[in-house]
Amino acid sequence: MEQNILLACRDLTLGYEQQALVEHLTLDIASGDYLCVMGENGSGKSTFLKSILGLLKPIRGEIIRSDALRLSGIGYLPQQTQSQKDFPATVKEIVLSGFLSARGFRFTYSAAELSAAMMHMGKLGILELQGRCYRELSGGQQQRVLLARALCAASKLLVLDEPVTGLDPAAAQDLYKTLRYLNEKEGIAVLMVTHDLNNALAEAKHVLHIGRTRWFYGTTEEFLASDTGRRFGGVR
Amino acid sequence: MSMLLQMFTYPFILRAFAVGILVSLCAALLGVPLVLKRYSMIGDGLSHVSFGALAIAVACGWAPLAFSIPVVIIVAFFLLRMTEKSPMGSDAAIAVFSASALAIGILVTSLTTGMTTDVASYMFGSILAMDKGDVILSIALSLAVLALFLFFYHRIFAVTFDESFSRATGMNVDLYNSLLAVLTALTIVLGMRMMGAMLISSLVIFPALTSMRLFESFRAVVLSSAVLAVVCFSLGLTASYLFSLPVGAAVVVAHLSAFLLALALSKLRLRK
Numbered sequence: 001m002e003q004n005i006l007l008a009c010r011d012l013t014l015g016y017e018q019q020a021l022v023e024h025l026t027l028d029i030a031s032g033d034y035l036c037v038m039g040e041n042g043s044g045k046s047t048f049l050k051s052i053l054g055l056l057k058p059i060r061g062e063i064i065r066s067d068a069l070r071l072s073g074i075g076y077l078p079q080q081t082q083s084q085k086d087f088p089a090t091v092k093e094i095v096l097s098g099f100l101s102a103r104g105f106r107f108t109y110s111a112a113e114l115s116a117a118m119m120h121m122g123k124l125g126i127l128e129l130q131g132r133c134y135r136e137l138s139g140g141q142q143q144r145v146l147l148a149r150a151l152c153a154a155s156k157l158l159v160l161d162e163p164v165t166g167l168d169p170a171a172a173q174d175l176y177k178t179l180r181y182l183n184e185k186e187g188i189a190v191l192m193v194t195h196d197l198n199n200a201l202a203e204a205k206h207v208l209h210i211g212r213t214r215w216f217y218g219t220t221e222e223f224l225a226s227d228t229g230r231r232f233g234g235v236r
Numbered sequence: 237m238s239m240l241l242q243m244f245t246y247p248f249i250l251r252a253f254a255v256g257i258l259v260s261l262c263a264a265l266l267g268v269p270l271v272l273k274r275y276s277m278i279g280d281g282l283s284h285v286s287f288g289a290l291a292i293a294v295a296c297g298w299a300p301l302a303f304s305i306p307v308v309i310i311v312a313f314f315l316l317r318m319t320e321k322s323p324m325g326s327d328a329a330i331a332v333f334s335a336s337a338l339a340i341g342i343l344v345t346s347l348t349t350g351m352t353t354d355v356a357s358y359m360f361g362s363i364l365a366m367d368k369g370d371v372i373l374s375i376a377l378s379l380a381v382l383a384l385f386l387f388f389y390h391r392i393f394a395v396t397f398d399e400s401f402s403r404a405t406g407m408n409v410d411l412y413n414s415l416l417a418v419l420t421a422l423t424i425v426l427g428m429r430m431m432g433a434m435l436i437s438s439l440v441i442f443p444a445l446t447s448m449r450l451f452e453s454f455r456a457v458v459l460s461s462a463v464l465a466v467v468c469f470s471l472g473l474t475a476s477y478l479f480s481l482p483v484g485a486a487v488v489v490a491h492l493s494a495f496l497l498a499l500a501l502s503k504l505r506l507r508k
Contacts, residue, residue: 081400083273087454088447088457090453090454093454097390098405100390100402100407101407107389109390153401153405
């Protein structure tokens with residue numbers, strides 16, 4: 001595997017039980033990449049996401065994680081659930097929980113973890129919110145908290161599941177700006193599942209479009225020139 | 237005052253205090269994640285199943301705890317799985333489960349022994365129900381719950397707040413959910429005979445609900461639930477002794493008062 005490849009999908013067939021949703025998918029995610037995954041509901045976007053996260057075994061083919069990725073983990077930003085909306089927890093408690101991975105047991109967080117959490121909160125502009133209760137924050141602020149938690153969990157790859165759903169346009173632009181900063185300045189690879197085509201095409205370096213019968217993977221320019229892309233091309 | 241002091245000279249009251257405080261403490265700690273995960277109804281379902289199991293055990297002359305503990309643990313797993321798999325129908329399914337268990341329990345008793353005081357005390361609780369074995373069992377159980385809670389505190393928080401994230405970072409979410417189910421089942425079987433099948437689930441739900449009105453951090457909610465559980469149980473049991481009230485109902489009313497007080501406080505704070 002090449003040096004800067006974080007994750008490689010080789011001839012993947014994905015789906016549930018024996019029903020394949022995506023077949024013969026091959027792609028690489030390199031460090032510093034920005035990949036947007038699009039497609040209709042039920043086309044297999046979440047299946048792809050679950051497979052990348054290691055929660056679902058592919059029917060055929062394999063997903064190879066580089067040593068660097070295995071070491072640093074994947075920072076995941078899931079869709080918000082209903083029960084989180086009135087959850088009593090402070091921003092700091094939530095951000096710190098990003099450090100709890102499968103690595104051993106512990107009673108408290110280390111000083112290094114505390115300062116790393118502060119750094120991530122500072123980077124995302126939520127440091128002054130650290131003592132506030134999660135349920136009192138705006139949608140955009142909540143996403144920043146979850147993003148800070150994802151950064152605590154991983155330093156190489158962020159995986160986001162429809163992150164702008166439910167955000168107002170200004171908060172959505174804010175989030176894209178933050179992601180661009182993390183991607184360009186910190187070199188973190190971004191993989192985002194989204195329905196927000198306009199913005200996604202403006203931000204992404206690569207596009208994976210999953211259709212009912214076939215999929216397309218390429219750079220954003222290639223996508224816009226493709227048959228599927230041309231249908232969306234007008235909206236840019 | 238002398239009545240209060242005299243209260244502590246009766247061994248059965250001391251036993252009730254020991255078991256009640258420990259069970260309340262466990263129920264309140266487990267209640268925080270259960271309520272936050274929207275699993276409150278599981279506690280209620282389990283207590284009815286526990287009643288059914290106890291009724292069958294009494295009718296057949298089996299040891300009540302030895303029979304009902306495994307039954308309730310199995311049902312706890314089942315209810316948990318059901319809640320995860322079918323978010324739409326889970327409350328209906330739990331309701332069906334608990335009503336059926338209750339009905340079977342009542343039928344079995346009326347066909348065999350008839351509605352004896354034993355069965356009535358399972359329904360509404362009795363202060364006299366605690367013997368030495370219960371005290372030992374409750375101490376062991378509550379130590380286990382406390383130890384697990386301290387040891388896994390951060391993980392319980394992470395899994396409660398966000399299962400998908402925890403799963404993605406490699407945590408064994410199912411293990412924590414199963415642990416929660418087993419401990420809840422044990423707590424309910426133990427507490428049921430004092431509090432009554434109809435009222436035990438309030439020990440799980442009320443402290444967390446009240447604390448959520450008052451506090452903003454998870455840690456504060458957990459600590460406050462523990463304190464509330466102990467205080468409300470002690471108040472309830474004392475009132476039950478002084479005014480000859482049924483203990484389960486007295487404890488629930490103490491919890492209800494605390495909840496209403498917290499509700500008023502949080503409303504007042506909002507207005508400021």
